[in-house]
Amino acid sequence: MANHKSALKRAKQNEIRRTRNKGTKTRTKNVTKSIELALGGDSPEDAVALLNDAKSVIDKAAKKGVIHKNTAARKISRLTKQVNSSAS
Numbered sequence: 577m578a579n580h581k582s583a584l585k586r587a588k589q590n591e592i593r594r595t596r597n598k599g600t601k602t603r604t605k606n607v608t609k610s611i612e613l614a615l616g617g618d619s620p621e622d623a624v625a626l627l628n629d630a631k632s633v634i635d636k637a638a639k640k641g642v643i644h645k646n647t648a649a650r651k652i653s654r655l656t657k658q659v660n661s662s663a664s
Contacts (some may be wrong), residue, residue, distance in 0.1 A: 578639045604651075607633045611655055620662045627659050 578584045614623040631652050638648035656662040 592611060597640075597642045598641060600637045604633055604643070606639050608651065608655065611659065615658060615662050620659075623659050624663065630655055 580622045607626070610624045611623050611630055614620065614626055634643075634648045634651050637643050638645045643651075
């Protein structure tokens with residue numbers, strides 16, 4: 577455990593950031609899973625609509641620094657490829 581006042585503050589800040597980042601990562605995973613479920617089910621049309629929401633959520637996570645920008649680009653690219661291949 578931290579012994580100095582500044583180290584205690586840093587530990588508290590890290591905990592707050594960890595919980596905030598965890599929520600953003602969870603939201604990203606849930607949006608991705610909803611697209612995959614829509615593709616696996618009977619509604620590939622819904623996957624197209626969900627893709628726009630997923631792009632927004634993933635881009636926001638990258639903008640906040642929760643995930644790297646290249647990771648965000650890769651995730652969006654793979655999701656788009658999946659949706660486009662199922663639509664055609």
